[in-house]
Amino acid sequence: MADNTIGHGRAEIHITHADLGRRVSARRILEIAEGRPVFGDVVGVLTSWDGGVLTVVDRTGAAVQIRENALVAAKAVPPAPVRRGRGAVAAHRAVGAPELQRIAGRGWPATTTEPLGAWTLRAAAGFTRRANSVLVSGDPGLPLDQALERAVDWYRERGLPVYLQITTSEAREDTDDALDAELAARGWTVEQAALLLTAPLAPVVDCVPTVPTVPTAASTATPHHVLLSREPGDAWLSRYHHVADPARARVARAVLGGGPSVWFATVPGPEGEPATAIGRCVVDGRWAGFGAVEVGSDQRRRGLAGAVMATLARAAADEGADLAYLQVEPDNDGALALYDRLGFSTHHRYHYRRSPS
The missing domain is CATH 2.30.30 (SH3 type barrels.)
Incomplete structure (x- = not known):
């Protein structure tokens, strides 16, 4: 120009x-x-x-x-300096569970939503429970019986089971423990528990050496390069286990690409093969939300997951983020060990309650 x-x-x-x-x-x-x-x-x-x-x-x-x-x-201009110090450490622990769940919800947006008081009904053609469940946060604006009936009707219209995402914690008071007990008494069953972990972003940038990064998948990249892009390419999707069904690819792309500012990281595999490693990060103000970190079974223990996270963290820091969160299943020991090394700790737990109807 x-x-x-x-x-x-x-x-x-x-x-x-x-x-x-x-x-x-x-x-x-x-x-x-x-x-x-x-x-x-x-x-x-x-x-x-x-x-x-x-x-x-x-x-x-x-x-x-x-x-x-x-x-x-x-x-x-040079990348933004990563904010450090006690402020970032205190901030990731001090944020309330309801606010953090709302941030995480923006980072994994359903294709269809509807408010129910302070609750949010979410649907995405069945692609992941997170995008096809009620985000419980505050008062639904109706007596509980009516709110649950409305939720059941809404999901029935879309041919989906009814899940409520319930936040629990032994150490926090801003969770849904009372609602959880009431749902249990009504026969709502628990499915898929998870931990929500938080950390300052700086250790994620610093703890793992950044591997060479190239900006587009068109670049010639060795298996040790991390490609950054704004869209999940075919190689990325072929590694992501939630999109095994080609019929879900369209809605999966809509959910994965949603959020305030989304980055995808890919470590390419051999030509025509799935990616060796992938990851996703969504930046929302101070928060960087990590997810979809996957490595091929024959390529593990080579530091690829850490390299993917470090590269995504650098991109998030360049946009001004200084706090990080992610969701992980409590029995995923390998991932938990990595996240512990990167400074993450459990903020709260959550699980899904499924309607008995």
């Missing part, structure tokens, strides 16, 4: 399409007031540049669109 000239100053634009995926600083014209331009600045990750429009995702996760003819100055 050629330099633009505004007034008596000469603008300098030092970014190209090769800077996609990098952190940039951009100044653009917001409006013309009384014959003079009003400028606005944005710093964030350059995520797309199509049809004469640039998209920069700032540290809050907001996508700022800039027309080429409004851009007056731009340059690539």
